[in-house]
Amino acid sequence: MRKLLNLSVAALLLAGGVYLYAEDEHEEHEHHASSFVAKPMSKQEKATVLLYQKECGACHFAYQPEFLPKRSWDKTMNSLNNHFGTDATLDPSDHKTIQNYLVSHASKNDRMTGMGGEIAMRISETPNFKHEHREIPKKMVTQADVKSFANCASCHTKAASGSYREREIRIPNYGSWE
Amino acid sequence: MKYLAIVWMFSMSLMAASPEVVQYMNELSKTAKAENSSFSGFDAARGKEIFTSTHTGKQGKPMACTSCHTTNLSNNGKNSLTGKVIDPLSPRANPQRLTSTKEVNKWLKRNFMDVYAREGSAQEKGDVLTYIMKN
Numbered sequence: 370m371r372k373l374l375n376l377s378v379a380a381l382l383l384a385g386g387v388y389l390y391a392e393d394e395h396e397e398h399e400h401h402a403s404s405f406v407a408k409p410m411s412k413q414e415k416a417t418v419l420l421y422q423k424e425c426g427a428c429h430f431a432y433q434p435e436f437l438p439k440r441s442w443d444k445t446m447n448s449l450n451n452h453f454g455t456d457a458t459l460d461p462s463d464h465k466t467i468q469n470y471l472v473s474h475a476s477k478n479d480r481m482t483g484m485g486g487e488i489a490m491r492i493s494e495t496p497n498f499k500h501e502h503r504e505i506p507k508k509m510v511t512q513a514d515v516k517s518f519a520n521c522a523s524c525h526t527k528a529a530s531g532s533y534r535e536r537e538i539r540i541p542n543y544g545s546w547e
Numbered sequence: 548m549k550y551l552a553i554v555w556m557f558s559m560s561l562m563a564a565s566p567e568v569v570q571y572m573n574e575l576s577k578t579a580k581a582e583n584s585s586f587s588g589f590d591a592a593r594g595k596e597i598f599t600s601t602h603t604g605k606q607g608k609p610m611a612c613t614s615c616h617t618t619n620l621s622n623n624g625k626n627s628l629t630g631k632v633i634d635p636l637s638p639r640a641n642p643q644r645l646t647s648t649k650e651v652n653k654w655l656k657r658n659f660m661d662v663y664a665r666e667g668s669a670q671e672k673g674d675v676l677t678y679i680m681k682n
Contacts, residue, residue, distance in 0.1 A: 429629040454606040455628065456660035460649065516630045 417470045424459060424467060430521050433531050434474035436492045438481070442471035444488050453490075493518035505546075514541035563638040563680040564645040571648040572676060578669035586670060594678025597671055602663050610662045612675075620682040637682050645680065 410418070422431045434442065446468040449457045459467065480495045481487065489495050493502075502518065510518055521528040524540045538546040564572070572589070579586045599618060604610030615633060616624040621640035624633035635641040645651060655675070659667040667675070 428626050428631055430631075450660075451605070453628070456605060456657040458653075458657060460653065519629060 417466055420463060421467050421470055424463060428455075428457070429519060430528065432492055432521070434471045435476050436480075436498075437476060437489060437495070438479050439472050439475040441481075441489050442468070442475050445490060446471065491519070505540075509540050509543055512542060564676070565647070567648050568645045568651055568676075571651060572673055575669045575673040575676075579673060582669060589670070589673040589677040591674070591678045591681045594674035594676070597667075597675045598678055605661050605664050612658060612662055614662075620679060636679055638680060639682075645676070651676070 425431050437445075445452070446464065449459065449464070458464075480497055481489050483496050484494070487494075492498050498518075509515065515523040521533075524538050524546075525533050526539050527534070527537045535546060540546060576586075576589065579589075598612045598616075601609045601611045610627075614627045616636050620637040621635050623635060625631070626633060634643070636644060638644040655672050656666060659665065659671070
């Protein structure tokens with residue numbers, strides 16, 4: 370059963386999805402996993418994901434687009450000339466491809482309730498993220514091996530493949546998160 | 548004839564940049580000459596100065612190319628904001644470097660903006676590429 374679960378998760382990740390917020394106790398239930406049907410990516414979609422990972426991942430973790438809603442990605446992509454204080458401009462064709470990818474895979478939920486009308490530019494500003502990380506002591510995040518909440522993969526060991534399960538967490542110099 | 552071809556291929560490999568990037572530098576050279584009649588070719592020493600000197604960057608703080616790339620271009624660098632590791636800039640240490648005009652163009656524009664808060668001139672771009680090629 371565990372094998373089947375892992376296979377389903379792997380298939381989901383290959384389809385470009387994100388395996389989010391799964392509490393470890395839920396992971397043991399087969400119905401939870403078998404409900405996922407992975408759609409294989411077309412050649413073009415794979416190329417788009419690779420382009421996104423190459424371009425955006427050159428400077429920082431390539432966040433899965435599912436973490437922010439459309440209006441956040443639009444705001445981000447429309448201000449790449451001043452992207453968190455740096456010039457992150459792209460050539461027009463790549464810019465269009467990446468913006469389309471982000472917007473079409475964006476979160477369907479607004480995710481910004483309680484932000485007083487602000488459009489989130491950082492995933493770590495969203496109420497859901499704050500809630501999920503509310504128990505993490507600041508020193509674990511600001512330490513040199515992590516730097517900030519922007520570096521998902523510092524602690525979420527499978528973040529690059531879109532998996533953020535609790536049992537995969539290894540906080541540098543502290544270990545797993547119980 | 549065959550001998551000439553071998554010599555040509557050998558000299559291309561010594562240039563440490565792909566034919567596409569060499570072509571791009573030839574165009575930069577023409578622009579530099581048009582902008583400055585006393586221009587007489589790119590210079591690695593000027594490029595080194597551009598690369599290693601500190602300026603007020605886009606964020607209004609002191610910044611140099613070496614803030615992220617370090618002073619040893621054969622070593623990995625580190626993005627000073629995110630901490631992400633940057634592959635070596637030297638084409639000798641990293642054969643992927645200076646192989647794509649699109650990449651070279653993109654990073655020169657971005658990084659001049661980040662460090663100098665303006666775009667580089669054709670001469671400055673050529674100088675800094677010459678410096679990178681020789682390191």
